[in-house]
Amino acid sequence: MENKDIFIKKLRSSGLRPTRQRIEICKVLYDRKKTFHFTINDLSKILKKKSNEKISLATIYNTVCAFKNRNYLKEISINSSKSYFDTNVSNHHHFFNESTDELIDLKNEDVGNIKLKKKIPGKKIKSVEVLVKIQDNN
Amino acid sequence: MENKDIFIKKLRSSGLRPTRQRIEICKVLYDRKKTFHFTINDLSKILKKKSNEKISLATIYNTVCAFKNRNYLKEISINSSKSYFDTNVSNHHHFFNESTDELIDLKNEDVGNIKLKKKIPGKKIKSVEVLVKIQDNN
DNA sequence: ACACTACTTTAGAATCATTATAAAGTAGGT
DNA sequence: ACCTACTTTATAATGATTCTAAAGTAGTGT
Numbered sequence: 001m002e003n004k005d006i007f008i009k010k011l012r013s014s015g016l017r018p019t020r021q022r023i024e025i026c027k028v029l030y031d032r033k034k035t036f037h038f039t040i041n042d043l044s045k046i047l048k049k050k051s052n053e054k055i056s057l058a059t060i061y062n063t064v065c066a067f068k069n070r071n072y073l074k075e076i077s078i079n080s081s082k083s084y085f086d087t088n089v090s091n092h093h094h095f096f097n098e099s100t101d102e103l104i105d106l107k108n109e110d111v112g113n114i115k116l117k118k119k120i121p122g123k124k125i126k127s128v129e130v131l132v133k134i135q136d137n138n
Numbered sequence: 139m140e141n142k143d144i145f146i147k148k149l150r151s152s153g154l155r156p157t158r159q160r161i162e163i164c165k166v167l168y169d170r171k172k173t174f175h176f177t178i179n180d181l182s183k184i185l186k187k188k189s190n191e192k193i194s195l196a197t198i199y200n201t202v203c204a205f206k207n208r209n210y211l212k213e214i215s216i217n218s219s220k221s222y223f224d225t226n227v228s229n230h231h232h233f234f235n236e237s238t239d240e241l242i243d244l245k246n247e248d249v250g251n252i253k254l255k256k257k258i259p260g261k262k263i264k265s266v267e268v269l270v271k272i273q274d275n276n
Numbered sequence: 277a278c279a280c281t282a283c284t285t286t287a288g289a290a291t292c293a294t295t296a297t298a299a300a301g302t303a304g305g306t
Numbered sequence: 307a308c309c310t311a312c313t314t315t316a317t318a319a320t321g322a323t324t325c326t327a328a329a330g331t332a333g334t335g336t
Contacts, residue, residue: 056286080221110256118248123272134261
C-alpha cells in the first residue's frame with residue numbers, strides 16, 4: 001500500500017492526525033480512478049463492507065467535515081434531505097438525475113463561461129455553481 | 139380585502155380548497171410588492187405574529203408543499219440544514235449571502251445565457267440553476 | 277520503552293427539520 | 307341540513323446531523 005503513505009502525508013499536511021479510521025476513509029474516497037460522489041450514508045455502508053474496522057457514524061461525520069474544511073471534499077446540496085459530497089474539488093458543475101438521485105460531473109467547459117453582470121458592494125464571491133436537474137424521458 | 143378573492147381563485151384554480159389557513163398563508167406570501175424568500179421557520183414565525191389564526195406547523199408544511207407542486211413557490215436548496223422558498227417562480231438564479239443566510243434574486247440577464255454543451259441521452263433537462271455564494275468582505 | 281497531553285473515536289443521547297398518523301373539523305355539492 | 311371528501315391539528319415518528327462525556331491513541335519529550 002504505497003497510497004497509504006500518500007494519505008498520511010495528505011492528512012498530516014493539513015493538521016489531521018493520520019488515524020486508522022481516517023486512513024480507511026481515505027482509501028474508500030481516494031483510492032480510485034474516477035470521481036466519487038456520495039452521501040454520508042453511502043460512505044458508511046461502503047466502509048462497513050470494505051473495511052475491517054468498525055467506524056462509528058460520528059467519526060465519519062467528523063472526518064468528512066474535516067476533509068470538507070481542508071478542501072479535500074466538495075459539498076453539494078441538492079435537496080434538503082441530505083448532503084452530497086464530491087471527491088472532485090476542482091471548480092465544476094453538476095447534473096443531478098432526479099430519477100435515480102445520482103450526481104454527475106459537468107466540466108467547466110461543458111457549461112461555458114458564466115459572466116455575472118451584477119455585483120453586490122462589500123461582498124466577495126465565494127463560488128458560482130450550476131446545477132442542472134434532469135429526469136428520465138418516460 | 140379584494141386580494142382575498144384573488145387568493146381564493148388562485149387556490150381554487152389549482153384544486154386546493156380555499157381554507158382560512160391557506161388564505162392566511164397566501165396573505166403573508168403574496169400580499170407584498172417584492173419577492174419573498176423564506177424558510178418554513180420564517181413563515182411560521184410571521185404567521186404567529188400577523189395572523190389571529192393558530193396555524194399548525196403540519197399545515198404550513200402541507201400548504202407550502204402544495205404551493206410548490208402547483209408552481210406557486212420555488213424551492214431552493216442551499217445547504218442541508220433547511221430549504222428556502224421563493225415567491226418568484228420565474229426562471230431565475232440566486233445569490234446566497236453566507237454571512238447572513240440571506241437569499242437574493244439574480245435576474246436571468248444578470249447571469250447571461252448558459253449554453254450547456256453536454257447532453258445526456260434519454261434524459262430531459264428539468265432546470266438549470268446558478269447559485270452564487272457570497273460573503274462579507276471582512 | 278514510558279509518560280504525558282492533546283487530539284480522536286465512540287456509543288448513545290440530543291436536536292432539528294420534516295413527514296406520517298389518526299381523530300376532529302370544514303367546504304362544497306346534493 | 308346532510309354527506310363525503312378534503313383539511314387541519316396535535317402528536318408521534320423518522321432521518322440526518324450534532325453533541326457529550328468517557329475511553330482510546332498519536333506524537334512529543336524524557
